[in-house]
Amino acid sequence: MTSPKASHASVKADASQAFSHKLSSVADAVEAFLAERLGPETQAGEITRPVRLMEAMRHAVLGGGKRLRPFLAVETARMLGGSEAGALAAGSAIELVHCYSLVHDDMPAMDDDDMRRGKPTVHKAYDEATAILVGDALQTLAFEILADSAWQPDPSIRADLVLGLAKASGLGGMVGGQILDLGAEGRFGAVSLDVEDTLQLQAMKTGAILAFSVDAGALVGGATPDQRAALWRYGLALGQAFQIADDILDREASPEAMGKATGKDKDAGKATLVDRLGIDGARAECDRLVGICEEAVSAWGDKAQTLREAARFTVARKV
Amino acid sequence: MTSPKASHASVKADASQAFSHKLSSVADAVEAFLAERLGPETQAGEITRPVRLMEAMRHAVLGGGKRLRPFLAVETARMLGGSEAGALAAGSAIELVHCYSLVHDDMPAMDDDDMRRGKPTVHKAYDEATAILVGDALQTLAFEILADSAWQPDPSIRADLVLGLAKASGLGGMVGGQILDLGAEGRFGAVSLDVEDTLQLQAMKTGAILAFSVDAGALVGGATPDQRAALWRYGLALGQAFQIADDILDREASPEAMGKATGKDKDAGKATLVDRLGIDGARAECDRLVGICEEAVSAWGDKAQTLREAARFTVARKV
Numbered sequence: 001m002t003s004p005k006a007s008h009a010s011v012k013a014d015a016s017q018a019f020s021h022k023l024s025s026v027a028d029a030v031e032a033f034l035a036e037r038l039g040p041e042t043q044a045g046e047i048t049r050p051v052r053l054m055e056a057m058r059h060a061v062l063g064g065g066k067r068l069r070p071f072l073a074v075e076t077a078r079m080l081g082g083s084e085a086g087a088l089a090a091g092s093a094i095e096l097v098h099c100y101s102l103v104h105d106d107m108p109a110m111d112d113d114d115m116r117r118g119k120p121t122v123h124k125a126y127d128e129a130t131a132i133l134v135g136d137a138l139q140t141l142a143f144e145i146l147a148d149s150a151w152q153p154d155p156s157i158r159a160d161l162v163l164g165l166a167k168a169s170g171l172g173g174m175v176g177g178q179i180l181d182l183g184a185e186g187r188f189g190a191v192s193l194d195v196e197d198t199l200q201l202q203a204m205k206t207g208a209i210l211a212f213s214v215d216a217g218a219l220v221g222g223a224t225p226d227q228r229a230a231l232w233r234y235g236l237a238l239g240q241a242f243q244i245a246d247d248i249l250d251r252e253a254s255p256e257a258m259g260k261a262t263g264k265d266k267d268a269g270k271a272t273l274v275d276r277l278g279i280d281g282a283r284a285e286c287d288r289l290v291g292i293c294e295e296a297v298s299a300w301g302d303k304a305q306t307l308r309e310a311a312r313f314t315v316a317r318k319v
Numbered sequence: 320m321t322s323p324k325a326s327h328a329s330v331k332a333d334a335s336q337a338f339s340h341k342l343s344s345v346a347d348a349v350e351a352f353l354a355e356r357l358g359p360e361t362q363a364g365e366i367t368r369p370v371r372l373m374e375a376m377r378h379a380v381l382g383g384g385k386r387l388r389p390f391l392a393v394e395t396a397r398m399l400g401g402s403e404a405g406a407l408a409a410g411s412a413i414e415l416v417h418c419y420s421l422v423h424d425d426m427p428a429m430d431d432d433d434m435r436r437g438k439p440t441v442h443k444a445y446d447e448a449t450a451i452l453v454g455d456a457l458q459t460l461a462f463e464i465l466a467d468s469a470w471q472p473d474p475s476i477r478a479d480l481v482l483g484l485a486k487a488s489g490l491g492g493m494v495g496g497q498i499l500d501l502g503a504e505g506r507f508g509a510v511s512l513d514v515e516d517t518l519q520l521q522a523m524k525t526g527a528i529l530a531f532s533v534d535a536g537a538l539v540g541g542a543t544p545d546q547r548a549a550l551w552r553y554g555l556a557l558g559q560a561f562q563i564a565d566d567i568l569d570r571e572a573s574p575e576a577m578g579k580a581t582g583k584d585k586d587a588g589k590a591t592l593v594d595r596l597g598i599d600g601a602r603a604e605c606d607r608l609v610g611i612c613e614e615a616v617s618a619w620g621d622k623a624q625t626l627r628e629a630a631r632f633t634v635a636r637k638v
Contacts, residue, residue: 052507053490053498104455109447128428129506132451133498136423136458140489143462147481155475162466162481170459171372179372179452187448188371 064117076217089151100138168212177205207239234296241289286315383436395536408470419457487531496524526558553615560608605634
């Protein structure tokens with residue numbers, strides 16, 4: 001006989017397992033999509049592509065990562081009844097931008113990391129010149145996929161996807177956040193970031209792309225302006241929760257579990273919400289943000305179940 | 320009294336002066352367009368942009384260059400009666416990709432150049448991390464401009480511009496050509512490029528973007544498929560002529576005149592058309608390609624005058 005408590009735990013475990021299954025199912029689809037785009041077998045009839053560059057691009061992209069960004073795009077489009085193939089392509093393009101940023105961020109002139117996802121970073125496995133070009137070509141490929149009519153017949157959605165990804169990943173988003181992050185280390189002169197500065201930096205560096213991942217799903221899924229606004233609120237809160245969870249992980253996790261160096265933020269003397277609120281306080285803030293996510297998608301009822309789980313996963317993840 | 324020969328020379332000088340005037344007029348418009356996009360005065364209401372990154376982007380982009388790529392886009396659109404403002408935006412986006420490639424190519428891990436257009440390269444004026452991020456953000460900004468409805472109301476043209484620039488500048492174009500060029504220096508093992516290999520490399524590294532610059536003007540100008548094909552022939556031949564002229568310049572010009580190091584291609588042991596045909600033979604090949612350019616635009620008669628001059632300028636330029 002099973003006690004009520006054990007039964008409750010078992011339901012939770014089942015739900016968690018079901019979510020993991022959905023996550024890995026999208027990750028497999030992303031892997032297959034990107035492997036085909038980066039595979040030599042698709043090149044017939046095209047201009048000869050440089051083998052070394054393609055190999056290094058595959059090294060940078062394939063065989064790793066939770067693929068959270070494509071997952072958000074695909075599940076948002078699915079909830080809206082939109083094209084899952086279109087969302088998979090858009091999400092994979094976003095993943096390429098995420099991967100390019102990791103390749104460049106890992107370089108000696110930037111964060112100087114030797115390992116990523118448990119394998120050597122691109123500049124270690126190849127060389128620095130190749131790493132620069134891999135990042136450049138991955139970014140370009142992302143926009144090429146978004147502009148391709150094969151995945152998205154409506155040209156205005158294609159153009160909106162390109163515009164959205166560019167805004168989320170450029171000067172006012174990811175790249176801007178990255179240089180602020182380098183500045184926070186004191187590279188360009190002494191500087192001290194308070195918690196609000198850090199939150200702003202993180203919103204640019206990682207939050208903008210996460211929020212856009214949801215928005216990409218909304219665009220592909222044909223969301224109304226009101227729906228898009230609600231999903232934008234979801235994406236922003238999820239991005240913030242992700243960042244705080246990252247700070248907690250950075251403080252607590254071992255390098256082995258993360259597959260990369262940890263504890264760097266604290267070394268850099270950048271004040272995070274964990275510094276202000278402590279680990280427990282930061283966890284409570286994560287829970288509050290998950291609540292905002294859940295409220296933002298409440299109008300979709302049961303259909304929003306996966307997005308609700310995604311928000312909870314974002315704060316509970318161990319890597 | 321003027322001799323017929325002197326009068327002929329004077330007519331040629333006038334024509335050359337008129338062309339120079341057109342070229343610098345578009346260059347001024349490009350400068351103004353990009354200065355506004357990269358200027359702090361446009362940032363009100365947007366997410367705070369990192370000052371150092373913006374300064375370094377302006378350093379990389381403003382105050383230099385012939386702006387040949389935007390010129391080709393603008394003059395092609397003008398010939399077709401299309402929107403010059405739309406072509407200027409598209410051409411400026413292409414120029415940003417050209418500029419980003421220079422910033423990354425100049426880095427120590429790549430060509431290791433200290434000077435560009437008579438001023439310090441970005442990694443010398445700032446640092447390597449900033450140079451990586453400047454290149455990244457310039458590429459992103461290029462796609463942001465192309466996808467912006469402010470410059471191009473038709474979303475299918477916007478999407479086609481994005482797709483065309485991505486194909487011309489990525490793995491199968493500029494970045495692919497750049498890694499083949501590094502390979503030609505023997506970095507990744509001994510290799511010997513024959514003339515055909517070098518032509519292929521150059522077609523990817525610089526030819527694809529030049530041909531796309533013309534194609535961008537054709538897209539903005541609403542060219543018919545036949546017109547677009549003719550203009551594509553023009554752009555391809557112009558790109559080839561540009562490359563051979565570059566090889567001749569690289570062999571002959573002084574570093575002072577070029578504003579950067581010269582003679583590197585020969586040092587790298589990469590066989591060029593100049594090696595096979597000699598300087599005079601290479602010049603004759605340039606003339607043949609200019610003839611192809613002129614033939615390709617012959618259907619436009621007098622309206623194609625500037626594009627004909629642009630082809631002749633491409634092979635006669637001194638920098």
